[in-house]
Amino acid sequence: xxxxxxxxxxxxxxxxxxxxxxxxxxxxxxxSVMNQTYTDWELIIVDDNNPDTEARKxxxxxxxxxxxxxxxxxxxxxxxxxxxxxxNTGISCAVGSYIAFLDSDDEYMxxxxxxxxxxxxxxxxxxxxxxxxxxxxxQNGKIIRRRTNIxxxxxxxxxxxxxxxxxxxxxxxxxxxxxxxLDGFDTSFRRHQDYEFLVRFFRKYSLxxxxxxxxxxxxxxxxxxxxxxxxxxxRNYLEKYEKDIKKLSNKDQKYIYVEHYLSLQSxxxxxxxxxxxxxxxxxxxxxxxxxxxxxxxxLFVRTILGKRGKVNL
Numbered sequence: 001x002x003x004x005x006x007x008x009x010x011x012x013x014x015x016x017x018x019x020x021x022x023x024x025x026x027x028x029x030x031x032s033v034m035n036q037t038y039t040d041w042e043l044i045i046v047d048d049n050n051p052d053t054e055a056r057k058x059x060x061x062x063x064x065x066x067x068x069x070x071x072x073x074x075x076x077x078x079x080x081x082x083x084x085x086x087x088n089t090g091i092s093c094a095v096g097s098y099i100a101f102l103d104s105d106d107e108y109m110x111x112x113x114x115x116x117x118x119x120x121x122x123x124x125x126x127x128x129x130x131x132x133x134x135x136x137x138x139q140n141g142k143i144i145r146r147r148t149n150i151x152x153x154x155x156x157x158x159x160x161x162x163x164x165x166x167x168x169x170x171x172x173x174x175x176x177x178x179x180x181x182l183d184g185f186d187t188s189f190r191r192h193q194d195y196e197f198l199v200r201f202f203r204k205y206s207l208x209x210x211x212x213x214x215x216x217x218x219x220x221x222x223x224x225x226x227x228x229x230x231x232x233x234x235r236n237y238l239e240k241y242e243k244d245i246k247k248l249s250n251k252d253q254k255y256i257y258v259e260h261y262l263s264l265q266s267x268x269x270x271x272x273x274x275x276x277x278x279x280x281x282x283x284x285x286x287x288x289x290x291x292x293x294x295x296x297x298x299l300f301v302r303t304i305l306g307k308r309g310k311v312n313l
Contacts, residue, residue, distance in 0.1 A: 016090030156202035
């Protein structure tokens with residue numbers, strides 16, 4: 001990846017912010033955009049709440065506080081359509097040279113846009129069409145992880161395994177022409193929509209990594225997934241990209257399937273679904289036995305130490 005020593009010209013960044021449900025962190029998210037050192041941006045807030053809900057009324061009231069700033073646009077869906085559809089609505093309205101995403105409970109650090117624009121503007125390799133950065137992850141206000149060990153490159157294998165360290169959909173910063181070339185997000189996915197997008201992105205393009213913490217992902221409460229629904233998502237995901245997976249080495253194919261099985265194993269474990277836990281553990285064990293034993297042991301150890309709840313004896 002080569003860089004050129006030229007002065008960075010101001011190019012507009014379109015920030016797409018889908019919002020749904022409680023507006024708890026929405027104010028902080030908007031403020032984090034207002035506090036950017038890079039000023040040539042537009043913020044497109046897409047309200048995916050149903051019109052007759054309290055969440056819609058609260059969101060309307062909050063956004064009114066900011067609408068004197070002409071850079072902020074507020075769009076309402078006429079019914080709940082899901083996060084991918086909300087992002088696509090924003091993409092269709094965006095006019096910037098770059099498209100960034102920000103979930104309504106996450107926050108940008110002040111120099112995020114400046115650093116992302118600089119990185120892409122200075123890169124002479126057109127296959128590098130996006131940026132992701134280091135991320136601080138908080139849970140109920142407490143820092144639980146700081147992810148800075150990231151690298152530039154193409155990571156289609158990791159994306160197929162749903163294991164690429166993106167941290168959050170808010171970490172996507174992509175050239176707008178590429179986002180439109182990929183036709184945005186697949187609205188059939190309510191989970192894995194970021195990974196699904198990245199698989200198509202990595203077929204042709206790569207990401208520049210900025211290890212510095214430029215994004216804060218705020219996890220509010222617990223987000224327990226339904227094992228049966230999660231399994232359907234995984235099955236659809238793997239079926240959609242079966243041809244991509246088959247192009248890879250046997251080792252990479254095993255890695256991809258094992259990661260999905262172990263993700264399902266962890267979900268079943270958290271929901272006390274013993275039968276499904278055993279089923280997914282066995283499926284993973286058949287492909288990578290030693291690795292599965294180690295990962296399963298770590299799952300139990302984390303639980304015993306209280307990092308994933310309590311063990312029911």
